Amino acid sequence: MRSATRVMAGLLMAATVMIGGARAAEYEVRMLDRGEAGMMVFEPSTLRIAPGDSVRFRATQPGHSAESIPSMTPEGAPLFKGRLNEEITVTFDRPGIYGYQCKPHYAMGMVGVIMVGEGEAARANLEAARGVSHPPRARARFQRMFQGLAD
Template sequence: MVSRRHILRIGGGLLAGLALPRLPLAAEAVEIQMQGNADGSQVWFNPIGLRIKPGQTIRWVNLDPGNSHTATAYHPKNFERPLRIPEGAEPWNSDYLLPNESFSVTLKDEGVYDFFCVPHEHAGMVGRIIVGEPDRSSIDSGPAQAAGGEPIPEIALRAFPSVDEIMRRGIVRPA
């Protein structure tokens, strides 16, 4: 027979367990929208600059009804582009995302990750993600040209938000 005292002990233990702080089961995903104006003459990522924790997931979502877009890391494995992600980090390429499609990647290595949209890099559709607390002495914007590769267009180079601005604000939206 179960005593009243036993039931109270079990109930009290359950209540105490509910009061404990909960750790998140997985790092919260952060969304970057792919957007464009109605006539397709301007395209952009929103946000264009972002700071996250190591192990967080980024999800790009194409909200542009008139264009397909990619989220592609600057890396020699991606169309012989210059290395503009941490050395040893895994590069990504979403392939073409149609309107309302999405792509996700989890970034574990601390550092600066630059990415671009393959068909719209020449329109300045680029972005920058900072993961964790990168070593400030090793931060630079990376090379603008890979050996034997095509240089990054000047409009794209000008579009990147500065590392300092992202570190200060945490998130940078397009102007």
Template sequence: MFPKLITASLAALMLASAANAENFEVKMLNKGDDGAMVYEPAFVQAAVGDTITFVSTDKGHNVEGIKGMLPEGVEAFKSGMGDDYVLTLTAEGLYGVKCTPHYSMGMIALIQADAPVNLEAAAAVIQKGKAKKRFEPLFEQVAQ
């Protein structure tokens, strides 16, 4: 009886957590408010368990995690070209994201899941081209 009660309690807790999870939509655009080749919004503040849906509004883009800009334990990810992609935030920290072919043109995004535990490491990653300029205001939005 007691093991069944524990199992039922854990299942209810997991369902409640999933029901509270939010989904954020990020558009992949050829042109947006911040210029050419952008994710909108480029900064998302969320929580562990939330999902980010990258919508391929304009074709020719993808979503890829930036090496050195993912929380510890989060596996590298990369979507197909022109595909929508759902990223589930599985660990707290910052997630740096790029569009592989448009990275040097500044097509990047920064996602914060709860506490920015990897802020120092993520900010230390050397960026290419316009990506460096576009990351500066995103890092300023990170909540401590």
């Protein structure tokens, strides 16, 4: 009888933790031929999220993909790579700056940035990410995005 009571108490505690525990957020980034910022864009192109949050890259229009730029990813963080026209969801556990691109439209400036976490940990690889070489349109868009993240 005591063991049944302990099991029930354990189940109730687990349920309380699941109900009362913080829940990670999920954000959506759309892949677009034309958006508010021009042609070939991710909207939004810049996100600030917490560790453990997820981002769903939605193939809103055909011909796009979402994949991380390895030189713009925090050390030790996993890379992601969606196929053309594929909707993918990525969970970001490690703080830092993550640059990503649409592979077919990278040279046209179809890029984005996700900042995971806050403070120094979130900006740990910011200077390294800023130093990465890109085609002119991608470089110009990244520069605007980085200005917003520096605040």
